[in-house]
Amino acid sequence: MILTVGGEKGGVGKSTLAIHIAYMLARHGRDPLLIDADPQGSTTNFTAARDERDVAPRLACVQKLGKGLAHDVRSLAGRYSDVVIDTGGRDTVELRLAMLVSERVLVPINCSAFNWWTLEKVDQLAGEAKLANPDLRTSVLLNRAPGNPQLRRRKVATANERLAAAAFSNLDVLSCFLVERTAFQDNEEFGLTVWEPSVLRGTVDPMACDELANLYQEMFAHEFAIGPSALKPAPSP
Ligand SMILES: Nc1ncnc2c1ncn2[C@@H]1O[C@H](COP(=O)(O)OP(=O)(O)OP(=O)(O)O)[C@@H](O)[C@H]1O
Ligand SMILES: [Mg+2]
Known part of the structure; x- marks a missing residue:
């Protein structure tokens, strides 16, 4: 599976999800490669911090930028079970090339108009990519929904209404969503996912884990066999 975020x-x-998806694939016994296709280098920095702590599973990551990306992805794809490409938040040559060689594209947005307004352009990009890559599936995911349950219900419902009304030709909307969970930010500095106990608090946020497991289930249940216990939080060190 070649997946672009x-x-x-x-x-x-985007980088957070690329990393967590690669982590979940690795925890399911797959052998994913992260490709950092953003010069900002978040994924590269995260995996370097992880390597420094020597945490398992190791997440393999290479940075690939520019016009050679499609060629590089195709040649690396044969060596890994899955390739997860993290691109920047703009219309870049890397995003366009990644869409040409991917089977899936995941487009995270937050629950506000400035976010869903960007999808018109993404829909257009996905349409263009599908001319050469007709099986491409591009899915929108609501991320960072408010922690307050009442506000969350309202924001997620409104965002879903707007997305349905937009009736994009080339995008579908995932039914799961992710909530704002501090664990993501606490752990990223140390190269740790939310499945691993926070260095600061020593605990794991089970809700962040559950929400990610729902994402994994919705995205991959039809692609791979998913073991029921593969995604238990990692034990404390
Ligand atoms: N569900 C979440 N809850 C809390 N924080 C989150 C969540 N998802 C992402 N974040 C945080 O938001 C910040 C931005 O995330 P990230 O760098 O992954 O975004 P990005 O889309 O890759 O940004 P860029 O466009 O700059 O590449 C990070 O500090 C990350 O930890
Ligand atoms: Mg990023």
Whole structure:
């Protein structure tokens, strides 16, 4: 499976999701490669911090930028079970090339108009990519929904209404969503996912884990066999 995490909006959780999806694939016994296709280097920095702590599973990551990306992805794909490409939050040559060689694209957005307005452009990009890559599936994921349950219900319902009304030709919307969970930010500095106990608090946020497991289930249940216990939080060190 070649999966791109991308879109037209910065800071919505693309790198975070690319990393956590690669982690979940690895925890299911697969052998994923992360490709950092953003010069900002978040995924590269995260995996370097992880390597420094020597945490298992190791997440293999290479940075690939520019016009050679499609060729590089195709040649690396044969050596790994899955390739997860993290692109920047703009229309870049890397995003366009990644869409040409991917089977899936995941587009995280936050629950506000400035976010869903960017999807018109993403829909257009996905349509263009499908001319050469007709089986491409591009899915929108709501991320960082408010922690307050009442506000969350309202924001998620409104976002879903707007997305349904937009009736995009080339995008579908995942039914799961992710909530704002501090664990993501606490752990990233140390190269740790939310499945691993926070260095600061020593605990794991089970809700962040459950929400990610729902994402994994919705995205991959039809692709791979998913073991029921594969995604228990990692034990404390
Ligand atoms: N569900 C979440 N809950 C809390 N924080 C989150 C969540 N998802 C992402 N974040 C945080 O938001 C910040 C931005 O995330 P990230 O860098 O993954 O976004 P990005 O879309 O890759 O940004 P860029 O466009 O700059 O590449 C990070 O500090 C990350 O920890
Ligand atoms: Mg990023």
